Structure formats: C-alpha cells, structure tokens
Amino acid sequence: MHGFNQLVEDLEKAFPDDWWISSRRKSNLTTPNAYPQVQVYENALRKLDQESWLLMSQNAHEAFSQPRGIRGKNNFFSLLNEALAYEYLINEGFKNVRLVPAGKNKKSPDISYEDNGLLRYCEVKTICESDEELTRRRSGEAYSSSIYCKLSEQYLGKFDSTIEKAAKQIQAVLSTGLVYLIVNFDDLVLDNYETYRCQLAERLREKFPSQEILIRVGVSSPLYIQHLIEDRKTQ
Numbered sequence: 358m359h360g361f362n363q364l365v366e367d368l369e370k371a372f373p374d375d376w377w378i379s380s381r382r383k384s385n386l387t388t389p390n391a392y393p394q395v396q397v398y399e400n401a402l403r404k405l406d407q408e409s410w411l412l413m414s415q416n417a418h419e420a421f422s423q424p425r426g427i428r429g430k431n432n433f434f435s436l437l438n439e440a441l442a443y444e445y446l447i448n449e450g451f452k453n454v455r456l457v458p459a460g461k462n463k464k465s466p467d468i469s470y471e472d473n474g475l476l477r478y479c480e481v482k483t484i485c486e487s488d489e490e491l492t493r494r495r496s497g498e499a500y501s502s503s504i505y506c507k508l509s510e511q512y513l514g515k516f517d518s519t520i521e522k523a524a525k526q527i528q529a530v531l532s533t534g535l536v537y538l539i540v541n542f543d544d545l546v547l548d549n550y551e552t553y554r555c556q557l558a559e560r561l562r563e564k565f566p567s568q569e570i571l572i573r574v575g576v577s578s579p580l581y582i583q584h585l586i587e588d589r590k591t592q
Contacts, residue, residue: 359410361398361437367414368421375421377430394576401440404447409456413440427491435483439467441573442481442537446470451477466527466534478534480523483541484515490543505544508556516540516557517564524568535586536570550580557582 369378384392405413413436420433439456446454452471457478459465466478493500508516520536527534542553561570561584574580 358403359405359414360400360403361395364402364414364417368418371418372421377421397576398437398440401444402437404444405440406455409443409454412456412458413437427488428485431485435485438483438539438576439481441539441576442479442535443468445537445571446479446535464526464529466530476531478527478531479537480526480534481537481539482519482523483539484512484519485541486543486545487512502548505542505549507549507552508542512543513556513560516560520565520568520570524565533569536568537573538570539573539576541575547574547578547580550574554580554582558584 365378365381368375372378402410402413416436417433420436421430423432443454443456446468454468454470457465457467457469466480468479468481470477470479520538523536523538527536540557542550544550544553547553557572561582565584567585569586570584571586572582572584574582
C-alpha cells in the first residue's frame with residue numbers, strides 16, 4: 358500500500374547516500390516514534406488515488422533531490438502537504454479529488470475536485486518558521502518569550518503575499534476555489550496561539566473578504582482557522 362513509508366523506501370533506493378535518509382535510519386533505531394507527523398503523512402498519502410500517487414511520487418523524487426540549504430528538506434515536505442489538502446477534501450465529501458500536473462508555467466493549482474457537480478480547484482501553500490527563528494534554535498541560547506507575543510508585520514506580510522499568490526493560481530483557471538494554507542509559527546509550543554488566531558482572522562476579513570481559505574496550524578496539531586467555508590456536515 359502506498360504511503361509515507363513506501364515513499365521513503367523508494368527514495369532510499371534512489372538516494373542511498375542522502376543525509377536525510379542516513380539521519381532517519383539512525384533516529385528510527387534510537388527513537389522510532391519521535392516524529393508524530395510521520396503517521397499524519399502516512400494516513401494522508403494512503404488516501405491518494407493511484408494516478409495522484411504516481412504524480413506525488415514523481416514530484417517527491419524531484420523535490421527530495423534539491424539542494425539542502427538552511428531549511429533541509431523543506432521543499433519535499435511542503436510538497437507532501439498537498440496530500441493533507443487532498444485528505445481534507447476527501448473527508449469533506451468532495452468528489453473526483455485529483456492532484457493536478459503542473460503546467461508549463463507551473464502556475465496551475467495543485468488539486469482539482471467537484472463540489473455538487475461543479476469543478477473547483479485548491480492551491481496548497483506552506484509558511485515556515487522565520488530564518489531568525491531557525492538561527493535562534495541553532496544557537497542554543499535563551500531568548501525572552503516576549504519575542505513571540507504576537508505575529509510581526511513581516512510575518513503578516515508574508516501571510517498576505519502567500520494567499521494572494523495562491524488565489525492568483527486558482528484564478529488562472531477558474532474564478533473561485535480553496536486556498537489550503539499550512540502555517541508554522543516561531544512560537545513552537547503555541548503559547549500565544551489565541552493571539553495569533555485573532556490576528557489572522559482579522560487579517561482574513563480585511564484582506565480576503567471573498568476568498569475561501571482553510572488554515573492548518575502545523576502538520577500534527579488539531580488547530581484550524583476557517584474563512585468563508587461552509588459546514589458541509591450539516592448538509
């Protein structure tokens with residue numbers, strides 16, 4: 358059965374000397390359940406239809422081989438987040454959910470689906486922790502928690518531009534659709550989440566009054582922020 362573990366096995370065959378593969382082997386020997394997001398991805402990838410799985414596998418191999426950089430395998434995991442959106446659409450009861458091959462200009466949305474017989478599209482984006490936060494974590498130094506008390510204007514600006522880009526990709530093929538956004542905050546333990554939630558909800562009302570948006574807070578948490586999304590479970 359295809360899933361995250363199967364994908365990693367395939368990647369290990371293709372890139373046996375990759376640093377991430379080596380690191381995962383070691384961590385599995387010492388702490389096999391250290392990464393709860395693995396099961397999240399496993400469950401989501403298992404939901405993919407065969408055609409979407411083949412496309413995901415192909416794209417994953419390409420993303421996995423990209424240069425390491427400061428963010429490691431960020432491009433690879435951002436790609437896997439498309440499976441989380443796919444799983445969401447399936448669970449909400451939408452029909453004919455499929456990953457969409459990138460067009461020549463790579464500006465097409467990530468997923469197509471049918472809503473009551475109407476074709477719609479979903480674009481998936483991920484916002485990661487800031488470069489400053491990555492530097493702080495690597496330094497091993499202690500910092501005041503006050504730096505996390507609210508989202509900075511820089512973060513909110515990135516939030517706006519990410520949604521705007523996603524909306525344009527949808528509108529390139531259809532007037533409406535869903536932006537599925539995974540956000541990762543510098544505040545790793547989410548002590549300030551309620552403040553963040555209020556900030557983002559206000560931003561959505563102000564900047565995107567007609568765009569359907571679902572925000573997922575990280576991969577493993579149960580937290581979501583919905584904007585203009587119908588509660589289909591009551592239909």
